[in-house]
Structure formats: C-alpha cells, structure tokens
Amino acid sequence: MPVNLGPASALETAGRKVVSLGDVEVGVFFTHGRFVAWRNQCPHQGGPVCQGGLYRRVVEVLDDERKDLRQDQHPVDVNIVCPWHGVEFDVLTGRSPPNPRFRLTPAKVEVVDGEVWLDV
Numbered sequence: 001m002p003v004n005l006g007p008a009s010a011l012e013t014a015g016r017k018v019v020s021l022g023d024v025e026v027g028v029f030f031t032h033g034r035f036v037a038w039r040n041q042c043p044h045q046g047g048p049v050c051q052g053g054l055y056r057r058v059v060e061v062l063d064d065e066r067k068d069l070r071q072d073q074h075p076v077d078v079n080i081v082c083p084w085h086g087v088e089f090d091v092l093t094g095r096s097p098p099n100p101r102f103r104l105t106p107a108k109v110e111v112v113d114g115e116v117w118l119d120v
C-alpha cells in the first residue's frame with residue numbers, strides 16, 4: 001500500500017530520506033531532477049547502502065595511447081557508496097558501475113499533486 005511522504009518540495013530540498021515501511025527500509029533520493037527509491041539493503045552483504053555517501057563517479061582520464069593521465073569526476077553521474085564495504089552504485093540506475101548486473105532493489109516512488117508516494 002502506498003505511503004505519503006509529504007510535499008515533493010521538502011524532499012527535493014533534503015535530497016534524500018530513509019524511511020521504514022513496516023519491516024522494509026527504503027531510501028528516497030531526489031537526483032538529476034527526479035525521484036528514485038531503493039531498498040536500504042546492499043546486495044553485497046545487506047548493509048544500509050542508502051545511508052552511504054554520495055559522490056560524483058571517479059573517471060580515469062587517458063591520453064591518445066590510453067595511458068592514465070589523472071583521475072577526474074564525472075560531470076553527471078553520482079554514486080552512492082555503501083558504508084559497510086564501499087561498493088558503489090549509481091544512484092540514478094541502482095547499478096554498480098564495475099558490474100551492472102549487481103544492482104540495488106528498486107521501490108516505486110511517484111509524485112501526485114505535489115506529494116511524494118512510496119510503495120515497495
């Protein structure tokens with residue numbers, strides 16, 4: 001059953017909220033102009049992944065011979081880093097960049113009449 005999380009504007013400002021729906025925890029994120037929601041259970045060993053740090057994805061800058069010049073931050077992609085062992089997931093897609101089949105479990109989130117509704 002969907003749960004009302006309140007005004008979208010408040011969650012947009014906060015950027016992230018972790019809520020409990022019964023015995024299921026879900027992290028709701030406002031990123032790249034939209035809401036996404038993931039179960040707060042890392043697919044590695046069950047850590048509270050939605051409470052991890054959010055960072056721009058690190059990319060390697062290569063020269064013409066594909067030799068490493070330096071590291072930089074991706075201009076758009078943001079990863080969430082699980083606080084238990086550091087596995088990273090794209091906060092928008094839920095996929096781990098090194099292994100896209102390794103991914104977070106989505107929850108359903110939508111905005112109706114300015115209110116955020118969440119369901120698992």
Ligand code: FES
Pocket residue numbers: 042043044045046047048049082083084085086087
């Ligand atoms: S439980 Fe998330 S990285 Fe291990």
